[in-house]
Every structure is written in structure tokens, then in C-alpha cells.
């Protein structure tokens with residue numbers, strides 16, 4: 001029996017192939033999965049003007065430091081976890097407060113050591129430079145990432161999530177992007193299912 005009549009220009013190709021933009025953001029989402037950060041995993045994918053991927057990256061500790069730097073968000077969390085692990089009779093909440101009050105150093109948090117996803121992607125690029133490239137990021141770039149993106153001559157930022165939009169770092173990043181005339185747009189998947197599925201797993 002004859003099937004559906006072929007449409008003009010129907011060469012029999014698969015119709016549900018992945019659109020390039022979805023692929024680039026999915027690559028960023030997949031890269032984020034390599035992160036060891038227990039709370040926030042960030043991925044980045046840099047694409048050149050020929051639509052070729054030239055780099056991917058994720059938030060990580062510097063090479064050689066992976067097993068030695070803390071992943072905690074606050075000194076208190078570390079100390080509380082240690083008390084808890086040693087069978088201490090303080091609750092985690094109490095221990096956290098005691099430790100946080102006793103030591104206010106940031107040296108025991110991840111923030112001072114971690115390489116953001118954008119930095120890692122730029123350092124790991126497989127091209128001479130990333131001038132004129134677009135960057136797909138799972139989280140809006142920080143002020144430090146914005147400086148790198150601008151100085152590297154990238155032309156566009158596409159982001160999936162902006163959960164720290166109220167932070168000083170994000171506000172500073174937006175101010176620099178505006179001044180440097182680098183457009184930032186929220187990612188709108190063409191084929192939502194694939195990217196969101198990756199994001200949520």
C-alpha cells in the first residue's frame with residue numbers, strides 16, 4: 001500500500017534530529033556533570049563562527065588540587081560535618097553556628113580556589129583563540145568570567161539559568177557586558193525535551 005505522499009524536498013532524512021543550539025547547550029549541561037561541586041555544577045561550551053565546538057568546561061579545582069581543597073560553602077559546614085562524623089553530641093546546626101562564629105576565614109571554603117566553568121573552557125580550548133565565538137553556559141557568568149569573555153573577544157553569551165541574578169557578581173557581570181556591548185540571551189530550546197532531560201538528571 002502506498003504511504004504518505006512525499007513532500008516536495010523530502011529526501012527521506014530524519015526529522016527529529018537535534019538542532020545545533022540545543023546540541024551546544026546540551027554539551028554544556030553534560031560537561032557540568034563532570035563537576036565535583038556538591039551543590040552547583042556549571043558547564044560551558046564555546047562555539048566558533050563556523051558553528052564548531054572549540055571548548056567545553058566545568059567548575060573544578062585547579063589541576064593537582066582536586067583532592068585537597070574544600071568543597072564547602074562555609075567554614076561552619078565543614079566544622080559541623082567533622083563534629084558529626086566524629087560522633088560528637090552537638091547537632092549540625094549548633095556546631096555550624098559555633099564554628100562560623102569562631103572562624104570567619106574564607107580560606108576553608110571552595111570559593112577562593114574553584115575555577116569557574118568559563119575559565120576552565122577557555123583554558124582547555126582546542127583553537128588558538130576564542131575571538132568572535134559564542135559561549136553557552138548553564139549558569140550566568142560571574143564578574144570574573146565576564147572579564148574573561150570580554151577580554152577574549154567573544155561575541156555572545158547564551159545562558160540556561162540565572163539563579164544568582166541578585167548577587168553583586170552577576171550584577172557586575174551584566175554591567176560589564178552591557179558596556180562592552182556583548183549580548184546575553186536566555187536559552188530557549190528548540191527541542192525542549194532533550195536539554196531539560198539532561199538538565200534534570
Ligand SMILES: Nc1nc(=O)n([C@H]2C[C@H](O)[C@@H](COP(=O)(O)O)O2)cc1CO
Pocket residue numbers: 037039040041042058059060073110114115116117118139140141142143145164169170
Ligand atoms: N558563573 C558561575 N560559574 C561557576 O562555575 N560557578 C561555580 C563556582 C562554584 O563551584 C559553584 C557555585 O557554588 P554555590 O555557591 O552555588 O554553592 O559554581 C559559579 C558561578 C556563579 O556566578
